[in-house]
Structure formats: C-alpha cells, structure tokens
Amino acid sequence: MGDGRLEVDAISKRYGDVVALRDTTFDVRAGELFGFVGSNGAGKTTTMRIALGVLAADSGAVRWDGSPVTLETRRHIGYMPEERGLYPKMKVGEQLVYLARLHGLSASAAQRSMTDWTERLGVATRRDDDVQNLSLGNQQRVQLAAALVHNPSILVLDEPFSGLDPIAVEVMSGVLLDKAAEGIPVVFSSHQLDLVERLCHRVGIIRGGQMVAVGTVDELSAGGATEMVVDAPHAPEGWANGLAGVTVRRREGARTVLELGQGADDQAVLAAALATGPVTEFSRRRQSLTELYRNVVNQEAS
Structure with missing residues (x-):
C-alpha cells in the first residue's frame, strides 16, 4: 500500500x-x-x-x-x-x-x-x-x-x-x-x-x-514582516513614530497599521498606545496570500 x-x-x-x-x-x-x-x-x-x-x-x-x-x-x-x-x-x-x-x-x-x-x-x-x-x-x-x-x-x-x-x-x-x-x-x-x-x-x-x-x-509568512493593528481612538497622528524597529504603514480610521521589524518590542508599542488613552484593539495580522505572492514575485524579479 x-x-x-x-x-x-x-x-x-x-x-x-x-x-x-x-x-x-x-x-x-x-x-x-x-x-x-x-x-x-x-x-x-x-x-x-x-x-x-x-x-x-x-x-x-x-x-x-x-x-x-x-x-x-x-x-x-x-x-x-x-x-x-x-x-x-x-x-x-x-x-x-x-x-x-x-x-x-x-x-x-x-x-x-x-x-x-x-x-x-x-x-x-x-x-x-x-x-x-x-x-x-x-x-x-x-x-x-x-x-x-x-x-x-x-x-x-x-x-x-x-x-x-x-x-x-x-x-x-x-x-x-x-x-x-x-x-x-x-x-x-x-x-x-x-x-x-x-x-x-x-x-x-x-x-x-x-x-x-x-x-x-x-x-x-514566517519570513515576512509582522503587521500589528492598533485601535487607539484618542491617539494623535504620529504617536508611534520613533518606536525602535516600528514603521507606520497606514491609518485605517482610528486604527494604525504598523510593521514590526527585527528587534521591535510589541510591549513597547502597547505602552505607547496606552499612553494616549484606551486601546480597543491590539492584534497581529498575518500577511495574506496576495501580499505574500506579491512579495515573493517582486523579490524574484528584482
């Protein structure tokens, strides 16, 4: 068999x-x-x-x-x-x-x-x-x-x-x-x-x-960057700027989408978000297959 x-x-x-x-x-x-x-x-x-x-x-x-x-x-x-x-x-x-x-x-x-x-x-x-x-x-x-x-x-x-x-x-x-x-x-x-x-x-x-x-x-996705979604309704523009290893990707209303590079500390991100007031969402977002596909094909093409 x-x-x-x-x-x-x-x-x-x-x-x-x-x-x-x-x-x-x-x-x-x-x-x-x-x-x-x-x-x-x-x-x-x-x-x-x-x-x-x-x-x-x-x-x-x-x-x-x-x-x-x-x-x-x-x-x-x-x-x-x-x-x-x-x-x-x-x-x-x-x-x-x-x-x-x-x-x-x-x-x-x-x-x-x-x-x-x-x-x-x-x-x-x-x-x-x-x-x-x-x-x-x-x-x-x-x-x-x-x-x-x-x-x-x-x-x-x-x-x-x-x-x-x-x-x-x-x-x-x-x-x-x-x-x-x-x-x-x-x-x-x-x-x-x-x-x-x-x-x-x-x-x-x-x-x-x-x-x-x-x-x-x-x-x-394991080799790719980690995205974090933070919903901090009272956070001002630029609240996450200056955090080590963190890149602000975009704002989606009150939510901020961040990319965490090597050495970035998600707890430091949470502390910075809490310093602005309540945090209603704090989650990691896995790359979608569409994003993975684009990254792999672009890497290979370059």
Missing part, C-alpha cells in the same frame, strides 16, 4: 530557446488541497500536463505512490483542463457515461456515477441538453463532473473556479474539500488567491518556470 502522494521531482521543459520549466519540484499529499499559483505563462499548465503524461518532460520524474506515473495510473487521475475539453454537440449525460466507461467503469456503474454527480453539481435537469446549449457556469459544473465521474484517486484541476458565480464556487469548493477528506490528493491552479488561501493546506508559487516558494501560508 502506497502513501497516496503525487510527487513532481525536478521536471524541466524547454521549447526551443524558451525554458518553460526549470527543476520544478513539489508534492501533493494524500488528503491535501494544494494550491498552485503564478502569473500567466509561469508554467502551471505545463506542469499539470506533464503530471498527466500529456506532455513529456525533458528531465525529471512524476511519481504516484513512489512509482513512475504510467498509463494505468493516468486512468485514476481526474483532470480538468483550463481550455475545457467537452464535446459541444453531445448530451451531458451521454458524455459523462462515455467518459466513465473510457476510464474502465462498467455500464451500470458509469450510469450511477453520472446520476450522482449531475445531482450533486446541480445539473441533473440538463442531462439531455447538448453541452453547447448550457450557460458557461453549467458547462463548468459538467466539466468538473467529467473529472470526477470515474472515481479518481488524484485530482488535477486547472483554473476550476474561473468564470463561476459565487454559488457555483461554494459547490465546487465543497466537492474539493470532500474529496480531500476522502484521502485524495487535490491540486488546482487559480488566480483567486483569497480562495486558495481559504481552501488549501499548502501553496506553491511558481515564477518563470521555477517553484519559488512551497508551504502553508503560515510557513511562507
């Missing part, structure tokens, strides 16, 4: 003079939601295609449960491509049954799975409609059903949330969380960093074909 882990080990890919990926390495563990973020052209889709075996890497390896990914392994991957891959003139139900059968399900199991997933994803009333006649949001739901209908052991989803309305985002999020809870490794790319931060156990940031940061948001 393996450990249910998908490993991408030092894969590189070049197109002529263009380096698409350079020694890209990360893993997605059993029961984990892994968010893959980076700008357009950073290498996310290329990485996913290599993981699926659609593209061959120039070097490096992709392993599942410690063994190289084979054609048989690929039958157990649920993939949602960014450019979407449904047959526009085929009925939703027929298409999902066909895809399930292609992955090895029996006719009855395929029918049952199609019924379950179209109900779960809110497109049960559209089973007899051609895909091309569905709204973009419903096409997305059917595309997710196509990635799930064969009961995959791994999920690889390229921009699954793009173009979805808030209700569909919640449905999609719930499905991904449920799949991870079943012990399935789930990797998805997204430009919606707030969503990645809310859903994912770990995050990988890719820039220019290289993984520049991998870890939980807490781990990635």
